[in-house]
Amino acid sequence: MELGEVLRRRRMTREFDPDRPVPPEVLARVLDRARRGPSAGFSQGTDLLVLTRPADRDRWWAATVPGRADPGFVPDRWLRGVSSAPCLVVLLSSPEAYLDRYAEPDKGRTDRDAATWPVPWWDVDTGMAALLALLTAVDEGLGALLLGVPGDRWDAVRAAFGIPPDRRLLGVVALGYAVARPPGGSARRPRRPLSEVVHDGRFGVPWDGPAAR
Known part of the structure; x- marks a missing residue:
């Protein structure tokens, strides 16, 4: 598909076919292209946590949606739609990767102080990885949605998936085959x-x- 057509077709998908998993070779292309975005100093401080197993996805929604694991919990239409995605790609950024890189001799910023970065490029670059994933999804005939992670749920997500405390949780890309809805x-x-x-x-x-x- 031509790039212009990909850009015209890109939309956020809010309901997925739970019975159509993303083929492994398609998912591999999405992930490979996501890692090819620019990064300041080529620091490459983005990690992608892939959740395709039902148990992993259930842990994700239990960790991010308060009350999700309670008996009698009834999801609203939005949650029913997005939680039907058969694949979740969690976007993690690493400030330390950038502080380490810019302390190297060719950069020379030895202060290693994140406060001296008025724009947190580790988050900007991870956002670019997210966009590449969204565009590749369109090119592969998939639907995709970028959604955030509430700040008060970060600790629960880290505990559920063993994410190091120095990683920032920028959001998650939900992937799958779209179900049309108004x-x-x-x-x-x-x-x-x-x-x-x-x-x-x-x-x-x-x-x-x-x-x-």
Whole structure:
């Protein structure tokens, strides 16, 4: 599929066919392309935790959704839809990988202080890995959804999966074959036009390029 077509087709999927697992060779391509995103200093501080076994996915939802393991818990429509995904890819970033890399001789930042990074590039780069996974999913005929992990659930997730304390949990990409459903509220929101998004020379001055007309 051409890149332009992939970009046009990319949507967040909120319901998956639980009876159609992602073929291993397809999942391998998604993961391989996710790791090929740029990273500052080529620090490569992204880890991907793959959950395809039902027991692993159940542990994920039990750790991230309060009350999920309680008897009588009834999931709402959103949770029923997203938890039907047969594959979850947890996105982890490592600040230490960047602090180590930038303390090397060719960078020379020996302070190793994360506070000196006004933008946490370990999270930015892991976000790029997430986008590559989302785009590859479209190219492979899959549906995909990026969702976050509430901060108050990080400890529970770390305990459930043995994730080291120095890793940040940026979110999870749910993968599978999409089940069509009517678009939700977010899907009905219009995309901002290029004339609003792009500023020409000074913030607030609309770009007057040909695509903006």
